[in-house]
Amino acid sequence: MNQDGSFVDLRLNRQDGQNQESFWPSFTDIMTVIVMIFVMAMVVLLLRNIELVNQLRSTMEAERTAMELAKVTGEEKESLALKLFTAENDISMLRMQLMQMEEQGAKQAGTIDTQHQNIALLQSEKEALQLLRDQLNAENFTLNQRLLKSQADQQKQQLAIGELQQTLLATQQQLSQFQDAIEATGSELEDLQNEHLAVQEQLASLQQRYSNQAGELLTARVAERESGRQLTTLQTDFNKLKLKYDKLVRPARSPAGRYLVEVRYTKPGQQIIVEYQTQEKEGYEAITQEQLEALLDTLKTRQKTGLYIKVIFPENSGLTFTEAWSLTSQLHAKYDYYFQEGGAELVPVLPGVSSE
Numbered sequence: 083m084n085q086d087g088s089f090v091d092l093r094l095n096r097q098d099g100q101n102q103e104s105f106w107p108s109f110t111d112i113m114t115v116i117v118m119i120f121v122m123a124m125v126v127l128l129l130r131n132i133e134l135v136n137q138l139r140s141t142m143e144a145e146r147t148a149m150e151l152a153k154v155t156g157e158e159k160e161s162l163a164l165k166l167f168t169a170e171n172d173i174s175m176l177r178m179q180l181m182q183m184e185e186q187g188a189k190q191a192g193t194i195d196t197q198h199q200n201i202a203l204l205q206s207e208k209e210a211l212q213l214l215r216d217q218l219n220a221e222n223f224t225l226n227q228r229l230l231k232s233q234a235d236q237q238k239q240q241l242a243i244g245e246l247q248q249t250l251l252a253t254q255q256q257l258s259q260f261q262d263a264i265e266a267t268g269s270e271l272e273d274l275q276n277e278h279l280a281v282q283e284q285l286a287s288l289q290q291r292y293s294n295q296a297g298e299l300l301t302a303r304v305a306e307r308e309s310g311r312q313l314t315t316l317q318t319d320f321n322k323l324k325l326k327y328d329k330l331v332r333p334a335r336s337p338a339g340r341y342l343v344e345v346r347y348t349k350p351g352q353q354i355i356v357e358y359q360t361q362e363k364e365g366y367e368a369i370t371q372e373q374l375e376a377l378l379d380t381l382k383t384r385q386k387t388g389l390y391i392k393v394i395f396p397e398n399s400g401l402t403f404t405e406a407w408s409l410t411s412q413l414h415a416k417y418d419y420y421f422q423e424g425g426a427e428l429v430p431v432l433p434g435v436s437s438e
Contacts, residue, residue, distance in 0.1 A: 349400035388419025
């Protein structure tokens with residue numbers, strides 16, 4: 083009850099000032115709940131934002147790593163491309179050297195065949211001389227037999243003369259006849275001895291000639307072997323000196339920064355087939371040598387950075403070394419940047435320093 087004796091009004095929605103005290107605690111509770119919900123939402127958003135930032139950093143790091151890997155891969159690709167061009171140029175030079183060696187081998191084979199023929203002729207002459215020597219030996223043996231027979235006849239005649247001398251007084255006429263016969267036999271014996279001496283001199287001359295020819299044959303064989311070794315040594319020294327000279331005078335050719343033109347030569351028959359392709363248009367196209375030179379003249383005028391002429395000779399191309407070297411030298415001298423006078427890269431290279 084109130085002080086005035088009335089009962090307390092228990093209604094909640096009454097309009098008098100007594101119910102104002104219970105409004106603010108409820109409002110505070112509601113606001114507290116709202117603030118807590120807001121704080122929790124902010125915490126969740128902050129955690130989510132931190133997670134997204136971490137993911138973004140991871141993504142950026144992965145992207146940076148991928149860019150570095152792509153850059154490294156590109157550099158390796160360019161390096162491998164340069165090495166491939168260098169290897170192809172080396173292969174072309176080695177094929178040209180192989181063709182040169184094959185031609186030299188063919189020439190040496192011809193020289194060896196000629197020498198074998200000369201040796202065969204000398205062998206046939208040697209056999210003929212041996213046959214003549216055998217014939218002379220047979221004639222010498224026959225003459226010796228005749229000489230022995232004459233000597234035996236002379237001894238018999240001398241014995242007969244001794245017997246006749248014992249009966250000299252009775253056989254003067256027979257003795258005279260025997261003396262004439264002895265004189266005739268002596269002259270014949272002297273002729274036979276002179277003939278035998280002449281045959282022996284001829285045999286000695288033939289033997290001396292055979293010995294001289296055998297010595298000359300041996301000397302020719304030794305000279306042939308020595309000349310072959312000297313030729314091989316000189317050729318090896320020349321190739322080494324040429325490679326050193328090329329390294330000292332010219333830098334290593336590289337297609338980097340140049341306009342690439344590939345020219346391929348083949349010779350399946352009597353006619354040389356010319357094909358080309360450029361870095362702008364892949365795929366080889368057939369062309370004549372005159373048209374190729376006209377095209378290269380146009381490209382040389384148009385491309386200010388210079389041309390890189392890559393000459394290709396496939397395996398079993400059919401070209402000789404002289405033809406391949408002539409075509410390569412002609413194209414390089416006229417159109418290749420590295421062989422032009424006044425080229426920026428044509429500077430001497432110090433020994434031991436690579437120009438690549």
